[in-house]
Amino acid sequence: MTSTRKVLNWIGMGLFVLLGVAATIPLFLIIIDIYSKGIDAINRLGGLWHFLTSEPPSPLSKSGGVGPPLIGTLYMTALGAIGGFALGFPLGVYIGEMRREKLANAARVGVNVLVEFPTITIGLFVYAVMGLVQDDLNRYILGPVSATLKAALGNSVFYNYVSWFVGPLDSFNAYAGAAALALVMIPYVALITASAYASVAQPLREAAYGIGGREFNALFIVMRKVVSRAVLTAALIGTAKIAGETAPLLFTAFGNNYYAPFTGSTGAVSLWIYAASETPYNVQIMSAYGAAAVLLTIILILFISARIKAIHD
Amino acid sequence: MTKLEAKNLQVSFGNVAVITGLNLSIPEGSITALMGPSGSGKSTLLRVFNRLIELYPEAHVGGYVYLDGQDIFEIDVIELRRRVQMIFQIPNPIPNLSIFENVALGLKLNRLAKNRKELYQRVKTALEKAQLWDEVKDRLNAPAGKLSGGQQQRLCVARSLAFEPEVLLADEPTANLDPENTAKIEALLLDLKKEMTIVLVTHFPQQAARISDYVAFLYKGQIVERGPTKDIFTKPRHELTEKYVTGRLY
Ligand SMILES: Nc1ncnc2c1ncn2[C@@H]1O[C@H](COP(=O)(O)OP(=O)(O)OP(=O)(O)O)[C@@H](O)[C@H]1O
Ligand SMILES: [Mg+2]
Numbered sequence: 107m108t109s110t111r112k113v114l115n116w117i118g119m120g121l122f123v124l125l126g127v128a129a130t131i132p133l134f135l136i137i138i139d140i141y142s143k144g145i146d147a148i149n150r151l152g153g154l155w156h157f158l159t160s161e162p163p164s165p166l167s168k169s170g171g172v173g174p175p176l177i178g179t180l181y182m183t184a185l186g187a188i189g190g191f192a193l194g195f196p197l198g199v200y201i202g203e204m205r206r207e208k209l210a211n212a213a214r215v216g217v218n219v220l221v222e223f224p225t226i227t228i229g230l231f232v233y234a235v236m237g238l239v240q241d242d243l244n245r246y247i248l249g250p251v252s253a254t255l256k257a258a259l260g261n262s263v264f265y266n267y268v269s270w271f272v273g274p275l276d277s278f279n280a281y282a283g284a285a286a287l288a289l290v291m292i293p294y295v296a297l298i299t300a301s302a303y304a305s306v307a308q309p310l311r312e313a314a315y316g317i318g319g320r321e322f323n324a325l326f327i328v329m330r331k332v333v334s335r336a337v338l339t340a341a342l343i344g345t346a347k348i349a350g351e352t353a354p355l356l357f358t359a360f361g362n363n364y365y366a367p368f369t370g371s372t373g374a375v376s377l378w379i380y381a382a383s384e385t386p387y388n389v390q391i392m393s394a395y396g397a398a399a400v401l402l403t404i405i406l407i408l409f410i411s412a413r414i415k416a417i418h419d
Numbered sequence: 420m421t422k423l424e425a426k427n428l429q430v431s432f433g434n435v436a437v438i439t440g441l442n443l444s445i446p447e448g449s450i451t452a453l454m455g456p457s458g459s460g461k462s463t464l465l466r467v468f469n470r471l472i473e474l475y476p477e478a479h480v481g482g483y484v485y486l487d488g489q490d491i492f493e494i495d496v497i498e499l500r501r502r503v504q505m506i507f508q509i510p511n512p513i514p515n516l517s518i519f520e521n522v523a524l525g526l527k528l529n530r531l532a533k534n535r536k537e538l539y540q541r542v543k544t545a546l547e548k549a550q551l552w553d554e555v556k557d558r559l560n561a562p563a564g565k566l567s568g569g570q571q572q573r574l575c576v577a578r579s580l581a582f583e584p585e586v587l588l589a590d591e592p593t594a595n596l597d598p599e600n601t602a603k604i605e606a607l608l609l610d611l612k613k614e615m616t617i618v619l620v621t622h623f624p625q626q627a628a629r630i631s632d633y634v635a636f637l638y639k640g641q642i643v644e645r646g647p648t649k650d651i652f653t654k655p656r657h658e659l660t661e662k663y664v665t666g667r668l669y
Contacts, residue, residue, distance in 0.1 A: 206476045309511040312471050316505055317525030317578060319497045327528060331516055 137402065144399025147392040157396055162363045162378055165387040172397045174365050175373035178280060179349060179401070182359060182374060185284035187345040190291025194344070195337065197292065198299025199325055205304070214300070221293035225286075226353035232286040233357035236277060244274040270367040280368035283359030287348040294347065298340035302333040339412045346408035350401055352376040375401045422447040422616040423468060423586060428482035430463055430472065430640075437463050439640040440482070445633075450608060450617045452627035452648070455637030456668060461620045464637070465588045468618070469503040470496050486586070501529060504579035505588040509595060510571035512578070514564030518555050521563045521574055522546060522581050531582070541581055549577035550607055569600030576607060587611065589619045593626065605630050624664045628652055636660045 148157045152169035163170025197213065204210040252273040259265035275281065310332055318324030330337065352374075355361070361377040362370070375397050382394035423445040430438040438460045445451045453461050466472040467480060470491065484491045491499055512521045522542045525531075532538035546552040551573040555566070563574055572592060579587060589608065593601040608617055609630050621627055627634050628648060635645040636659070644657045655661040662668035 307511075309507055309509050310513065312474065312505075312507070313511040313513065313575075313578075315471060315474060316469070316500055317528070317582075319500070319525075319529045323528045328513065328524065331524075332513055334515065 140395065140398045140402055143395040144397075144402075147396040148399065151389070151393060151396060157393075158400070161365070162382065163389045163393050165385070165390065167389060170389070170393055172375055172378055172393065172400060174362060175375045175378040175397070176400065177365070178283075178359060178362070178368075178372040179375045179404070181368060182280050182283045182287055182355070182372065183345060183349045185281070186287025186291060186348050187341070189284065189288035190344060190348065191295055191341050193288065194292040194295030195299050196326075198296035199303055199329075201296060202300035202303030203325060217293040217296045217300075220289075221297060224353070225290050225351055226356065228289045229286045229354035229357045232282050232289065232354070233277075236275075236282045236358070240275060240277055248272070248274045270369075273367065273369045276370040278358065278360035278371040280359055280372035283355045283372060283374065286354035286358045287351060290351060290354055291344045291348050294344045295340050298344075299333075299337055302336035302340075303329060306332055335416060338415055342408050342412035342415075346405045346412075349404050349408065350376055352380050375404075420447040421445065422487065423618070424483075424485045424488075425464075425467075426483040426485070428464075428467065428484060429480070430460070430467060431479050432475070433477050437640055438467075441637075441641055443635055443642050443645065445616060445618060447616050448612060449632040450612050450619055450630055451633045451635060452631035453618060453620045453635050453637060454622070454624070454627055454663060456663070457622075459637045460640045461637055462590050465505060465590050465618065465620060468586070468588055469500050469505050471500075471505065497529070501531075501582050502584055503586040503588065504582055504584040505590065506572070506575045506579055506592050508591040510568060510575050512563035512566075512571050512574050515562055517560045518563050518566070518574060519559040522578050525578060526581055529582070542577075545577040545581035546574075548580050548607075548611070549573045550603060551577055567600075569596050569603065572596060572600070572604060573607070576604070580611075584615060586616045586618065589617065591620050591622060594622065601626075624652070624666070636663060 148154055151157055151163065151171065152160065156169060157171035158176060159173040160169070160171040161173055162175070197217065201210050201214045201217065252269065255268055255272060256265060259268065306329060311329065314324040314328035314332070315321070318328045355374050355377055359374055359377065360371040361381060362373040363378070364373075366372070379394045379397045379401070382390040382397070385391065421444045423443075425441055425443045428438055428441040428443075429436065441460075441464065443464075453464065455461055463472070463478075466475075467484060468491070472478050472480060473496070480492075486494065486499070486503065491503075513524075516524065519542055522545050523532075523538055526538055526541055532541055543552065546555065551570060554570060555561075555574075563571065566574060572595075576592075587608075592608075593604050596604065605626065608619065611617060612632075619627075619631060631648045633645065634648050634651040636643045636651070636657070638659050644651065644655065644660045646656075651660060652664055655664060659668060
């Protein structure tokens with residue numbers, strides 16, 4: 107190698123390293139900034155436990171937290187992730203394995219479009235659907251169901267708990283929020299699942315059909331075990347993605363600063379951050395930083411467990 | 420007794436005809452070696468026998484194949500694949516599943532064991548028959564991908580044997596193995612023919628000579644010649660067969 111080429115080589119390598127560093131610096135800056143401000147805010151607002159359980163601070167109070175929004179985020183994210191995975195996974199298997207079917211191709215195109223959709227439109231869509239079905243749903247299903255439950259359980263404490271989860275729905279409620287989050291997650295899980303299945307080598311596919319018996323077993327049990335790592339990663343990262351979503355919740359869960367039944371407006375940490383950062387009150391802005399630290403922790407835990415799982419295998 | 424019989428079998432991929440009116444009968448309780456140049460349709464033929472060919476949507480199959488006189492396309496495909504098992508050139512255990520699970524999974528999915536004790540017993544028996552038990556009995560929970568190539572191939576044999584199949588299709592099972600592991604597989608096949616019918620695809624005339632009872636020579640999608648192994652090697656009737664067994668046709 108001539109010396110000019112060597113020098114050029116070094117410059118090239120140096121540029122790559124620089125680009126790599128440049129790409130990760132903002133990430134670390136954001137994380138450090140949120141945690142330093144967030145931890146300070148949590149301490150000043152009454153400590154971690156208080157912060158995690160109490161209602162958001164009113165403009166003139168000195169302490170507060172993200173209790174109700176945190177419960178809402180956990181509940182809606184869990185439901186949304188279960189729904190998103192339950193629908194996204196089989197859809198992905200269908201798209202990945204039935205590549206020659208016209209309908210599967212149409213589904214693939216649809217999913218590719220859906221994954222690029224602005225998530226606020228997904229929230230609007232669920233809001234519109236909610237408006238269409240709400241009355242009938244309440245009159246014919248949820249009303250009778252909650253009446254039956256009440257008759258069976260009486261006015262017991264237990265019924266009180268149940269009524270937080272089951273009952274006629276308001277137009278803003280946690281289930282609409284969860285549905286919107288599920289819709290955000292479906293195409294994501296479907297695409298990762300589809301590419302994982304499509305990349306399974308033909309010998310393993312033949313093994314799956316050779317030992318699986320019926321096709322359902324071959325696809326959903328044997329081959330799922332082959333791609334389990336990719337699918338688990340998809341599930342965890344998809345969950346992390348929806349845990350931090352704000353836009354799909356604006357018209358569905360709406361937000362709530364108080365502990366309230368999931369059948370009505372429900373808070374979410376992301377919604378509180380959004381609302382609090384708009385106010386002129388310092389105590390609320392502080393709580394937004396604390397809330398951001400809490401949300402980031404949830405998301406980092408999901409990401410890191412996905413990484414650990416990947417390294418462990 | 421004829422175990423498997425193909426009559427006027429035709430297979431095409433799209434509009435490329437690969438098997439063109441093939442007739443073959445495979446006697447029960449024997450090893451039939453299937454030989455022929457690369458691309459002559461040997462693997463395709465095996466995939467028809469257990470209907471794995473149906474995983475290839477562009478493949479079209481015509482003609483008949485009978486298992487014990489019964490049309491295989493009328494038999495429930497799940498039952499057929501249980502009775503006609505296959506091992507491949509590249510060992511294909513599920514790499515991230517444990518050694519035990521690789522053998523047990525098929526039994527569980529097909530509900531072939533009534534309880535855990537019976538499941539364990541059947542897995543153990545299959546691993547013993549495949550001459551693998553002694554090497555893995557202390558690490559049944561280790562992932563199958565950690566085994567050596569030869570061990571992986573015997574694990575695949577065990578996985579097939581767990582179904583107690585009537586026919587074992589082996590597609591160049593030793594092509595990727597060293598001589599020692601090859602000898603183990605050959606001994607294993609010889610032992611297994613007491614219990615089942617074996618169809619062995621091989622590129623090695625010596626291997627066919629060592630362990631097969633019959634040889635069928637496949638050329639361009641048809642059986643050119645079939646007969647007892649000794650006859651094929653000592654007095655081949657067809658010029659192509661002679662060329663192949665003497666190494667002048669690939
Ligand atoms: N999925 C497929 N799509 C299209 N053509 C195929 C497909 N599988 C096999 N073929 C063609 O069918 C012919 C027979 O293939 P096959 O694998 O049965 O040959 P083979 O005798 O097993 O060869 P080898 O000894 O190399 O394994 C080949 O010409 C091959 O290109
Ligand atoms: Mg082949």
